[in-house]
Amino acid sequence: MTTARGLFPRWQKRLLLASALGLGLTGMGQMPIFSRYYIADLPGLAWLGDFRVTAALHLALAAVLLFVLGAMATAYLGAGRGRPMLTGPGKWRVALYAAIAATGLVRVLQNGAAPPLGPGAVRYLDWGHLALAMGLLAFALGWGRQAATQPAALTTDGKPGKEWG
Incomplete structure (x- = not known):
């Protein structure tokens, strides 16, 4: 019997979390929030106010997220009848x-x-x-x-x- 712990390695879960958090940040960058509220004026955060940068990062992180979700779905479905049940x-x-x-x-x-x-x-x-x-x-x-x-x-x-x- 396969468990979820063995089915999805820790690095996959962490990469999923990191890409989801990055997508949340860059997704908010698609709206003019960071420039409007002067967050982009803080040292090192000017890139958050640049739409092109946040849009490119959003697409790159989306590709990472889709890759990880695809790998997880493949592992889950490939485990056959012994796969864990979804709660x-x-x-x-x-x-x-x-x-x-x-x-x-x-x-x-x-x-x-x-x-x-x-x-x-x-x-x-x-x-x-x-x-x-x-x-x-x-x-x-x-x-x-x-x-x-x-x-x-x-x-x-x-x-x-x-x-x-």
Whole structure:
């Protein structure tokens, strides 16, 4: 039986946390918050007021986050029937990260040659992406320390049971 501790190495969890925190910081840099409230005037923080720098960092960190989430999903699905079951908080994590990634991807496509949404819908896309990020922050503060997985159910012969129906 595989446990979540062995399934996801510590470096993956730390890289996920670091990229999520960096995305939060650079995401706020997409709004003129740092310049407006003179945070960018503090020594060493001028880069926070530069939209191009924060936008490039946001995209790079998003690529890191997607890589880590993809590696985690691959390890989870590749563990087969012995994989741990998702708990309630684990399902919420998966849903929030998937929704944030989906809205971010649509936003990236929106900046391409063939935008999928009209100009009015972009505002709601941005607000949705921001609301989901704030939802992830609220979730992390409230339930972030709860386990995302629990050991897979075992049958009487000691083999993993059918947790997926």
